[in-house]
Structures are given as structure tokens and as C-alpha cells.
Amino acid sequence: AQSVSQHNHHVILSEAASLELGCNYSYGGTVNLFWYVQYPGQHLQLLLKYFSGDPLVKGIKGFEAEFIKSKFSFNLRKPSVQWSDTAEYFCAVNAVGAADKLIFGTGTRLQVFP
Amino acid sequence: EPEVTQTPSHQVTQMGQEVILRCVPISNHLYFYWYRQILGQKVEFLVSFYNNEISEKSEIFDDQFSVERPDGSNFTLKIRSTKLEDSAMYFCASSRDGRTDTQYFGPGTRLTVL
Numbered sequence: 001a002q003s004v005s006q007h008n009h010h011v012i013l014s015e016a017a018s019l020e021l022g023c024n025y026s027y028g029g030t031v032n033l034f035w036y037v038q039y040p041g042q043h044l045q046l047l048l049k050y051f052s053g054d055p056l057v058k059g060i061k062g063f064e065a066e067f068i069k070s071k072f073s074f075n076l077r078k079p080s081v082q083w084s085d086t087a088e089y090f091c092a093v094n095a096v097g098a099a100d101k102l103i104f105g106t107g108t109r110l111q112v113f114p
Numbered sequence: 115e116p117e118v119t120q121t122p123s124h125q126v127t128q129m130g131q132e133v134i135l136r137c138v139p140i141s142n143h144l145y146f147y148w149y150r151q152i153l154g155q156k157v158e159f160l161v162s163f164y165n166n167e168i169s170e171k172s173e174i175f176d177d178q179f180s181v182e183r184p185d186g187s188n189f190t191l192k193i194r195s196t197k198l199e200d201s202a203m204y205f206c207a208s209s210r211d212g213r214t215d216t217q218y219f220g221p222g223t224r225l226t227v228l
Contacts, residue, residue, distance in 0.1 A: 034216070043118075043221035044157075044205065051214070090157060099170050100145065100213040104157040 002027040006091055006105035013081050013112050021076040021108050023065075023091030030096040033074040035065055038088045038107075047089070050074065061085070086112045116140045118220035120206050126226045130195050135223045137189045137206030146189045147207040147217060148181065150174070157205065163189065164212065196227045 005024045013019060025031060035047040048059025055067040065076045074091060091105040119138045127133050139146050148160040161171040163181055180192045189208075193200055203224050207217040 032213075036219070044219035046216055046218070049216055092157075094213065096213065099162075100209070100217075101147070101159040101162055101170055101172075102149070102157075102207075102217060103159070104149075106156045 002031075002093060002095055002103045004091055004093055004103050004105035006089075006108050008108045009106065010109045011111070013110070015083055015112055015114050016080045017112075019076070019078040019081045019085075019110070021089055021091075021110070023074045023076065023105060025072050025074070025091075025093045025103075027072075027093065027095055031093045032096055033065075033067055034092040034094075034102065035059065035063070035074075035076050036090045036092060038090065040087065044090065047076070081110075081112045083112050083114050086110060118206055118208055118218050120204075120220040120223050122223060123221065124224045124226070126228065127196055129198055129227055133193050133196055133225060135191045135193075135204050135206075135225070137191070137208075137220055138187050139189055139206065139208030140210075140218060141187070143208035143210050143218075145169075145209045145212040145215075145217075146181075146183070147209075148191045149205045149207065149219075150202040151205065151222075152199075152202045160191070160204075193225075196225075198227050201225055201227045 033050040036044045037047045050057045050067045058064045090107045092102040121136045146163040151157045161175045162169045203222045205222045206220040209215040209217045
């Protein structure tokens with residue numbers, strides 16, 4: 001069965017610090033990979049996605065993620081966080097050719113202090 | 115930008131009562147989904163719906179649950195006899211092309227079963 005692990009449950013940073021959130025998945029086949037963000041009181045929004053091609057994908061608000069197939073990882077990065085990045089971040093995968101349901105990780109709560 | 119909408123934002127009900135959660139997917143989307151998130155846990159897939167029928171459902175989606183697209187715009191989730199453990203945030207999502215496309219999420223309905 002597919003699963004997604006996000007090892008950082010709660011991350012606290014100061015503004016301008018660099019961010020890396022880990023995401024690992026378990027599935028032997030081809031996957032589509034997503035990062036969603038949920039700002040306080042708002043709904044899940046797509047931050048970025050990887051379907052194929054360049055494994056380094058850039059998303060909105062300066063976020064990027066790198067797909068490393070050999071490590072089954074899709075870590076999210078941002079070189080300099082802002083207070084407005086305070087949110088919950090969810091990694092999700094779906095199995096290409098199998099089903100279109102998304103399998104989510106447990107989420108990482110990011111708090112950025114000015 | 116088109117968005118998925120959900121009503122109500124918060125529903126409180128007594129155990130054993132029926133509830134209907136409503137969603138209006140993005141208008142040109144063809145694939146519809148329900149997910150739920152119990153407080154403190156990960157977002158879990160419930161059901162996917164395409165061409166007026168269920169395409170996949172999880173083990174959570176038992177006989178107490180049903181989905182319907184009663185008209186060209188609404189997509190509903192019905193829980194026939196709610197249990198305490200049904201208390202969760204329920205998210206509707208839609209996508210245009212299913213497996214090869216991004217799922218866009220609504221703001222969620224918080225269901226509280228007393």
C-alpha cells in the first residue's frame with residue numbers, strides 16, 4: 001500500500017531562515033507528487049507538483065521541491081521564509097496508472113516568527 | 115480564479131442523525147472527490163466519482179456513506195446515521211482530467227457529532 005511520511009511535525013523558524021521539509025513515500029511504481037499548503041483558516045492550496053520531467057520543480061511564493069527517485073523523496077525547500085509562510089504543509093502522492101486518489105502525509109506545522 | 119465551494123462551513127448534529135454535506139466543484143471539472151481529516155490526523159481519501167458513478171472508495175466509505183451529483187453543479191456527501199467518530203473536517207476536491215491533473219480543494223465542512 002502507498003504511504004507518505006513527513007518526519008517534521010512542527011518546525012519553528014525565524015524570518016529569513018532557510019526551510020527544508022522532508023517527504024518520503026513508499027510505492028514501487030511511478031507517482032505524481034504534490035505539496036499543498038493550508039494557511040490558518042483557509043483551505044488546502046496547491047503549492048507545487050511534479051508529474052514528470054525536471055525533478056526540481058518551482059512553485060508559488062518562492063517554494064521549490066526536488067524529486068529524488070532513488071530516495072523516494074520529494075522535499076520542500078525555501079531559501080528564506082517569511083512570517084506569512086506560517087501554515088500547515090502537506091505532501092501527497094498518487095500512483096500513476098493505478099488510482100487518482102491522493103495519499104497524504106501527516107502534515108508539518110510551520111511557525112515563522114518575525 | 116474558479117474555486118471549489120462547500121456548505122455549510124460548520125455542521126453540528128446529534129449522533130444517529132443524517133447529514134448532507136454539499137460541494138460545488140469547479141465548473142469544467144469532471145472528477146470529484148471527498149476527503150476527511152479527523153482532528154490531529156492526516157487527510158484521508160473517502161471516495162472518487164466520475165461519470166455519475168463511484169470510481170474508487172476507501173474502507174472508511176461504508177454503507178453509511180453515499181455520494182450524489184443531483185444536478186450539473188452540486189456534489190453531495192451523505193452520512194445516513196452519524197457516529198461520534200464521524201466528527202472531522204470534510205474536504206471536497208475536483209479535477210479536470212483525473213489521474214493526470216491537479217485536485218483543487220474546497221474550504222471544508224467541519225462536522226461535529228454530539
